[in-house]
Amino acid sequence: MMDYHIHSDFSPDSNAKIEDIIKSAKEKGIDNIIITDHYEVVKGEHSFKFDIEEYRRTMEKYCLPVGVEFGWDGETEIDTDLKIFDFVILSCHVFDRPATQESYKKYLERLLLILEKFDSFHVLGHLDFPRRYSENFTPFSKDLYPIIEEILKLIIKNGKGIEVNTDSMLKYGEPNPSYDILKLYKSLGGEFITIGSDAHEAKDVGNNIEKVSQILKELGFNYISILNGEWDMIKISC
Numbered sequence: 001m002m003d004y005h006i007h008s009d010f011s012p013d014s015n016a017k018i019e020d021i022i023k024s025a026k027e028k029g030i031d032n033i034i035i036t037d038h039y040e041v042v043k044g045e046h047s048f049k050f051d052i053e054e055y056r057r058t059m060e061k062y063c064l065p066v067g068v069e070f071g072w073d074g075e076t077e078i079d080t081d082l083k084i085f086d087f088v089i090l091s092c093h094v095f096d097r098p099a100t101q102e103s104y105k106k107y108l109e110r111l112l113l114i115l116e117k118f119d120s121f122h123v124l125g126h127l128d129f130p131r132r133y134s135e136n137f138t139p140f141s142k143d144l145y146p147i148i149e150e151i152l153k154l155i156i157k158n159g160k161g162i163e164v165n166t167d168s169m170l171k172y173g174e175p176n177p178s179y180d181i182l183k184l185y186k187s188l189g190g191e192f193i194t195i196g197s198d199a200h201e202a203k204d205v206g207n208n209i210e211k212v213s214q215i216l217k218e219l220g221f222n223y224i225s226i227l228n229g230e231w232d233m234i235k236i237s238c
């Protein structure tokens, strides 16, 4: 089993020690993890950068790939070469509040703009992210599916993937993106999927990954992608 979205104390919103993350993963039988700390190139107070050299050395000390959750607003100048990372989740955490269908729409338009400008990543993180912050966790309306389809087609065309983020399972019983969006990705020929818990505490590593993997299988996805030096696909087990 894998978990490709974990935050350690390199992130501003986690105190998890890498030793504890590794121990927790081992205890849960998760043999393939990547720590992906926040690196936020955005305007204002949420901007956050860590020392990449120190980060790289630390991950290598623990024999872990060097992963990152690269947050970008699509506007702020990027002065970092992301090729130094083995695994890049491209995320956008910027959206208008309250999270309504109108702000979902703007969020998707921003994602499209980001994808048109930026190529140094492997998977797009938690595609319907603002849903986590909406009243009653309202799903994205079907009216927004044409733009979601455009985003997914661009991802597939550019040889990128999407991450299935299980953090929202506890909140409303669906991952980000939702099962309906995952079905759309499948129908468009999308195959490149990574899966991650978005754990900010060591005890949460691997949460709901097995469960969501089984549901992915029911949706017709037979493989999850893992990084084994090169990208590889592993069959979702029974």
Ligand SMILES: [Zn+2]
Binding pocket: 069, 091, 093, 125, 126
């Ligand atoms: Zn995120």
Ligand SMILES: [Zn+2]
Binding pocket: 005, 007, 069, 198
């Ligand atoms: Zn995250």
